[in-house]
Amino acid sequence: AQSVTQLDSHVSVSEGTPVLLRCNYSSSYSPSLFWYVQHPNKGLQLLLKYTSAATLVKGINGFEAEFKKSETSFHLTKPSAHMSDAAEYFCVVSLLNKFYFGSGTKLNVKP
Amino acid sequence: ETGVTQSPTHLIKTRGQQVTLRCSSQSGHNTVSWYQQALGQGPQFIFQYYREEENGRGNFPPRFSGLQFPNYSSELNVNALELDDSALYLCASSLASRGMNTEAFFGQGTRLTVV
Numbered sequence: 001a002q003s004v005t006q007l008d009s010h011v012s013v014s015e016g017t018p019v020l021l022r023c024n025y026s027s028s029y030s031p032s033l034f035w036y037v038q039h040p041n042k043g044l045q046l047l048l049k050y051t052s053a054a055t056l057v058k059g060i061n062g063f064e065a066e067f068k069k070s071e072t073s074f075h076l077t078k079p080s081a082h083m084s085d086a087a088e089y090f091c092v093v094s095l096l097n098k099f100y101f102g103s104g105t106k107l108n109v110k111p
Numbered sequence: 112e113t114g115v116t117q118s119p120t121h122l123i124k125t126r127g128q129q130v131t132l133r134c135s136s137q138s139g140h141n142t143v144s145w146y147q148q149a150l151g152q153g154p155q156f157i158f159q160y161y162r163e164e165e166n167g168r169g170n171f172p173p174r175f176s177g178l179q180f181p182n183y184s185s186e187l188n189v190n191a192l193e194l195d196d197s198a199l200y201l202c203a204s205s206l207a208s209r210g211m212n213t214e215a216f217f218g219q220g221t222r223l224t225v226v
Contacts, residue, residue: 034214036217042219043115043201043217043218043219043220044154044201044203044217045217046214046216049214090153090154096166096167097142097144097159097205097207097213097215098144098156098159098167098169099144099146099154099156099203099215100156101146101153101154101155102153103152103153104152104153
């Protein structure tokens with residue numbers, strides 16, 4: 001069975017400080033993992049994906065995620081938050097092209 | 112823009128009615144998946160269509176049904192609507208490749224309100 005746990009429902013950071021959004025997964029197979037972002041009243045946009053190549057994955061807008069098999073984690077990071085990063089972020093595990101979403105983390109960025 | 116379009120964008124229906132939502136997949140994609148996103152939750156997998164056949168289903172009752180057409184566009188039908196069916200319905204298209212999980216491209220969604 002596939003599942004994703006996003007450990008924080010809300011994260012608040014100041015502009016210019018680092019961002020850490022935590023995700024743990026469970027998968028019966030070698031997982032494909034994704035992070036998607038959803039801005040208010042917008043669709044889901046792919047930030048980055050892990051598909052068994054390099055464990056450190058670089059995405060758009062300065063985001064990165066590191067796949068750690070021993071910890072079953074795929075945390076999303078960014079060195080310096082920008083106001084435009086305020087949105088909801090979803091960690092996703094995929095099996096046979098079916099996506100299983102976490103419950104989401106709402107990122108608030110304070111001026 | 113992902114190239115995935117959904118219609119309508121918003122819809123209000125009465126409990127007990129039936130609804131059809133539509134999705135045009137991205138050019139060249141052969142797989143369409145549907146997801147339900149209730150308020151404050153992550154999207155939940157409803158079902159997937161690959162080359163016009165259902166290819167997996169989540170934990171949704173049979174009154175949720177679908178179709179995929181030869182041009183790979185898709186419909187989601189929900190019968191006997193219940194208040195809890197109120198949600199954002201997302202369509203995702205992808206190009207299925209044997210043994211590989213490719214990224215999915217999502218439409219903007221259809222906001223369904225059941226009153």
